[in-house]
Amino acid sequence: MSTEANALEGIAPKAPPFEGLGRPIKGPGALTHDWRRFWHLTYNIARNEFKLKFFGSFLGYLWQVMNPLLLFGVLYVFFVVISKVGSHGKPDEQFYGVQLLGSIVLFSFFGEATGGAVRSVVDRENLVRKIQFPRLVIPLAMTLLSFFNLTMNLIVVFIFALISGVHPMLSWLELPLILALLVIFSTGLSMLLSALFVRFRDIKPIWEVISQIIFYGSPVIIPLQAVREKLLTPPHNSEVHQILYHIYMLNPLVTVFQQFRHAMVTNATISAENALGGWPAMLEPVGLALAVFVLGFWVFNRSAPFVAENL
């Protein structure tokens, strides 16, 4: 018996010193076994932050919604009033104001969720170093908080849409799917960024630049139609342009924004599916979003046990 134990010494762990012990504790990590506590923590942290922003300052929520509205105001004046987009009679430019506001609001979520997540773990250093809880709660709470804001903003968009005369369509049922893609992509990036920031403190300025690039690389200000005209119609559609277009379409946000315009505002705009060239091609941006999610989770999970020490 003892020789057997000695032989196993290097391979198997020692026997537990008492009988009836269950599983040993796993130490800190991204997730824990207690799902209910995970959800309760995430929800309550997000809810408290939201309450603070909503009721915290004098005008409360108005400040929250002012940001996208101001941007919208400026762009609206430029595009609709000055350039008279939407009144040329082109069907895909119908309700341009609503399209614009919708894209801005969606990008706002993306920007807030990812930007807010970058510093989130480091800012809560005292929590992480003094209490045991699943670390993933922090970036997820930030994303959930941005989602609350998105919900409020979408209500404003809908009111604006109905006022402008947009008809309710059956394709409105696609909204959950559109939002799902957006959320998966944003959450993946949130996890990735918050984990990386603990180690590399210049992730924050780097991400700010990338975020801006994505803003201009998504159909918010520059509509998809313009990109297609530039890259796909002859005589400009060389090989290089085709590849550039392909890269452009890989961005899941392009799919999100464009499909939002198509399904929610007016069917006259080109749908994401058609812009990509059919259903199978839709797998590329969706796949990329899922890949980012998995990558973000993996990076976070790997670094989670050591976060307390590295801070």
Place this chain on the structure above:
Amino acid sequence: MPSAASTRAKAAVLPHRRNDPRPEQEVGCRANGTLTLMPQPSVSPPPIVVQSISKTFRVPEERVHTLKEYALHPLRNRRHQTFDVLRDISFHVDRGEFFGVAGRNGSGKSTLLKCLAGIYGVNSGRIWMDGRLSTFIELGVGFNQDLAARDNVILNGIMMGLTPREARRRVDEVIDFAELREFEELKLKNYSSGMHVRLAFSVAIQVDADVLLVDEVLAVGDAAFQQKCFDVFYRMRDEGRTIVFVTHDMGSLNRFCNRALLLERGQMVHLGEPHEVADRYLEINFGHATEASKDGATEPGRSGDGDARVLEAWIEDEGGQRPASVPQGQRIVLKTLVRFAVDVEDPIASLYVLNEDHVAIVVATTAREHERSGHFRAGEEMLCSFSFQNVLAPGRYNPLFTLAHRGTGMDLIDRMEGAFSFVVTGPEAMGGAVDLPVEVGISRNDAQLPASVEA
């Protein structure tokens, strides 16, 4: 010796104090009718079991803080410095036990606590933890200054593992315990520091955890708060919760703990009775135990730098005799003779009279009234005497004498324990540690309430 009757009376009246919570032994009955101690199989394993855990911190010699540095300097110095903060620690804590962890700064005790709490992961070994955990590494962790106190209490409750409904139900209890009822809607940033601490402490103890991990939290706070903390810990111990207590205050260790662990530089030095751990801790702290005394090898029970040596210690009664037992009510003197090996300035002599439970009943020191005890040259001798009225309860007592350099009294010259013991005799033991003269009175009261008996 306390009689069986008084022991039973004591047990019936006083709250049940667990002095030895280990369930392994129980009085049983052999076949021939004699009583014996029988090993009893544990009903369930201990709530905390630690097996051979080790933890190492790897700190890179060149710390890379930015992605730019990481990417641009692939050939940089990748060497790490390793710090072994915990090495092969194994112990267990039984249910209801108050377990102390002591050690110097840097010994790894806070790291050990964080490993138990699940904040740090261990590099090898395993930890088993059974029951809901409450960690007190810092009070008020997770408090959001912009939220009202009420919201913070709820959030903290969820953080500690309660469901939102449970947390909301407990809010009132928590706020009442902290005596902050009028301020519950106020934002935390408007609280004074004392209110902060009261609220934080109240939140932490209301969680109803089975296992508590406490890390020197009591170092902050005023005396009133510390007393409140101590009261709570006494209560928790009496309720049978398992507590792991990290400290470097040997007084607390002795007062609260059933067993203790001493760590030094990540290794277990001693695991056992608190007073043993306290002694070893003092030795390590002043590093004199390893040095040989001036006369040669140190005997067991002695420690100190040996600049002087206690030659003799004895007890005298009123008549100047040296009896083995002294009755209550007389005046007794405990004397000690010290010879100096080197010149010492103003040494401090202290006496501790310990009873059989290793509780110090009488403590006296020359530092109080004879601060300037004088300059003693090598070869000179000093006689210290401690005289008091014998109100000790009947039993056996072990005096402990220490001689220390001027100052805090921790810098030991010599310490003599177990040189002799004496027995105090008297009428039936009532059960108290001392038998002070108490005037008892009964009289008839004209009001409705019956006469109260004081004892």
